[in-house]
Amino acid sequence: MECELPNPELIWARTIAVSLTSLNIADVSDVQGALRELDEYVRVNDGRLAEEDGSGNWYVLVRLTDERALLFGGDESTDLYDTDYDPWSAAPGWVRGIDRTVSHPRLSDPVITFVRWWDGQQWDRTPLDRTIVGDRADDSDADDGLFMALQSAVDAEKFASELETGALCSEWIGEDLDTGELVPNVVDPADVIALGDAAWTGIVTREHLEFLPPQFAGAIAEYLWQTGVLAGAPRVVVPLSTS
Template sequence: MELELPPPDVLLARIALADVMFCATVGVAFEAEAVSRVDGGRLTVEDGAGNWLSVVRYPGGRALLYGGDESSEVWERDAPYDPLADAPDWVRCAELTTAHPWLDDDPVGFVRWWEEGIWRRTPIDLDDGLFCGIRSYADAEEFASKFKGQAVDASWLTFDYESQQFRSGSVELAAFEALCAAAGRGAVGREQLDLLPAAIRDAAGEHLWRAGVIVGAPKVTEPLAQ
């Protein structure tokens, strides 16, 4: 299944924010590397179920999205699939490595490149593994539902099953909705993190800053190979 992917900055914001919410709702100290890792212009996330992906910013508004899923159909093909077959030179020269402590030379099954405001790929009629790893970040409604669902688990919000609506709990529902909307714009205001527990607020803000998600933060890029 092919997803309609949002721009790179939106993916980065949603992934990084999901890490923050995970730590906040389960009540553990914020450790960014427990879920994702930011290394320069590269963010890598691994879900603990064999799905991983990296989003990398490059100069000139370019970006890469690549990763793998152990159950991907591309591993079952008789003929090897080269996700870089139709890629331009700058993509083929890119370093498709992982910078996450849980990953060790895991194979790359899918590659998408962002150029001139469009995501492109090498065509294939099989599931290359992208869907499982990114579906909860790609769709705005699914991201918001998952994001607020975590808050329900932490008793920050409540869910009215009769009306099928989220309600305010210990934190105002409007604050969560505003945070989801900010992620959808690719930029989160630091003041919007005030709804987080004080114990993780500074560390979470630093993680989002390094990812280029906080308003005013530099959007670090990786150098393009010559």
């Protein structure tokens, strides 16, 4: 299923924000150690972000210095997995020149099933060729794995659900078993929702983190600054080496 991708900056911010809810903020004994464990979910290395959802759906987003970006990833259940479709075949030279290394603890030599590139204004891709994929070339729901890998970054309801689930599993918040309503635990659910709303728009400030335990608020603010998510932080990019 094809989906409308937001710009690379929003994908970057939304993905990192969801990963934060994996932290056990009730335990302040080793804040830096907890932050290092975020690598199990989302790994940011210079201008490269790698995410794997625990079910084999993954992607890498590479941001370049000139506003261009490359997005690639995979899902072995894609409709195109058993075809000769090459998602790189129509990619321009600057895309082909980008290092395709995937650095994530849960990924080892993964199969790439989708590729998109951002020219600074819009996303593009290799079209589906009837001679390669048959009737699936005319199927608007033909899936190359993109949606499964990025659904929480492109679908507002899925994003909110992932954020809520993460906060519940890590016991940031609780749930009233009788009413199903979210209730405070370590923090107030309204503050978690506000952080999610900020990340969805790509504008996260230090004020959005003030509800966290002080030991975590400062450390997470620094992490978001280093990863280029906090408002005012420099963009984290890969130097452009090809034209």
